Amino acid sequence: MPRSPATSADVVVIGGGVAGLLVAHRCAATGDSVLLLEAGERVGGRCLSLDAGGIRVDLGAAWHWAEHTRVPRVLDRFSLARIRQYEPGVAVFESGRNRPVEHVDWPSTPPPSWRIEGGTQALIDAVADVIPDGTVHCGMRVDRIRQAGPDGIRVEGTGSEGPFSVEAARCACAVPPRLVAHTIDIRPLPSGVKDALRHTPTWMSHSLKAGVVYDRPFWREDGWSGRVRSLVGPIHDWHDATPPASLASGGRSRGAGGLFGFGPPLQQGVSMDDFRKRIVEQLVHCYGPAARDPVAVRVQDWSRAPRTTPSAGSACRVDEPTAVPALSREYWNGRLHFVAAETACDHPGFLDGAIEAAQRWEEQTSATASAAA
Known part of the structure; x- marks a missing residue:
């Protein structure tokens, strides 16, 4: 995948898991220029499959249940079983x-x-395949997110070719909240949001x-x-x-x-x-x-896994993720959104939660655009 992103875009997506890929796909489908910056060397996040003997075995996210109604709808959209x-x-x-x-x-x-069928990697592959070339950039670690004037955001970090800086109208941060708190400097943010990021456990960490x-x-x-x-x-x-x-x-x-x-x-x-x-x-x-x-x-x-769990470790062990309302809101007049699976209102942390978070981005940005029209 390309490693040198452009210096500007309509939307910057940080993190290449299910939610980040779905947001990037939606942005590209509606005509926005979009850059997806992934710190690791692959996309998929906590969707990871072992390929051996002609089969795939999931080493990360695997299951969904009857109440997870968004997953089968997305699988149908991408012709997956x-x-x-x-x-x-x-x-x-x-x-x-x-x-x-x-x-x-x-x-x-x-x-x-x-x-x-084919492991959760099949979903990752299907979404990545329909995202335009030049959108996804691996090996790009984001270090800072700042407001850039009244209508923009600046994302800065380090890639294999050195420091980079990208300006955009909107940013979707699809990195687990606790990892954001420990690895990405975002200013300004209300103290309550900082606390929510820091204390939200990362599912599976x-x-x-x-x-x-x-x-x-x-x-x-x-x-x-x-x-x-x-x-x-x-x-x-x-x-x-x-x-x-x-x-x-x-x-x-x-x-x-x-x-x-x-x-x-x-x-x-x-x-x-x-x-x-x-x-x-x-x-x-x-x-x-x-x-x-x-x-x-x-x-x-x-x-x-450094792209999942910060060196400080998980906030705590949890049996069920809990929705955190502060992380499902938009900030900076609709320019900054948190869209990791843990930010979902329904089934946070699960595949269905990642899909919900991506859909929430679409709903919120559509509403913001309508209000501005």
């Missing part, structure tokens, strides 16, 4: 590493959930996800669901990530299978290589010798 999370079969309960695992019938009553790919989903062949609940870890919850294309009629395997799961962040002194070995050992304990030779094992510790 979704997969019902596989749950039936026998689950594994691991109470201790030196104890035999227990096999239990997994109840068929959990709320249905879905994943995106206190967690770790792992993905393991095998040449076939052997657990399904044996009647297991792929669901593991462990009291000892290193991964406490495993789920099946096998795509329908890997299964023939009757559940027989015809392609690679995957598992993905959640655990606490890496402990100090534990190397990634050792952690991956522990993951395989855990799956062998749960599933036997068939789990000994995976095609790929990958771990994403979001607590150590």
Whole structure:
């Protein structure tokens, strides 16, 4: 992707996750010139997929539920399909590493959930593909946002070719609020907004996800669901990530299978290589010798991801994100907006929240334009 942005645009978008990409797509579709500045070397944010064996396993955002009505609408818009999370079969309960695992019938009553076929990366790819060339610039770390006269905003930072400065009429900041508070100097801002940015936890910044790919989903062949609940870890919850294309009629395997799961962040002194070995050992304990030779094992510790979690860490661990009204408002006479998933009024932190935040940008900027007309 291009690394040297233009020096001016109608809109500057900061952050290339789901919300940032959707805002950039909408701006370009309505005729605005737009620049998207992403500090990392890829777009997608917390949408990250492990590609191995011809399948994708999500290491970041993965699921949506029935109440997340915006996700299927966006998937339809980009001609993407979704997969019902596989749950039936026998689950594994691991109470201790030196104890035999227990096999239990997994109840068929959990709320249905879905994943995106091809992983959440499929959504990222689909949106990025329809954004005009020259819009997205990776490796561009934004350090400052300032008002520039009565009608403009100036965004400054550092890229691979040195400092940059871009002036625009509007700015959509799609960076997690707490990361904004610790890495981007925005002035002036009301003290209440600064506090909201600083104290809004970043969803997934206190967690770790792992993905393991095998040449076939052997657990399904044996009647297991792929669901593991462990009291000892290193991964406490495993789920099946096998795509329908890997299964023939009757559940027989015809392609690679995957598992993905959640655990606490890496402990100090534990190397990634050792952690991956522990993951395989855990799956062998749960599933036997068939789990000994995976095609790929990958771990994403979001607590150590500098484009997600500041060096100060997450504000706190949360079980459910909470809407923060101050972050869903527009500032500087409609020129500055915060549009990360955590700023959503509905389902903040989730995929649906990221989509809502992008839609809110569209609604607010449309209303501002109508008022000015």
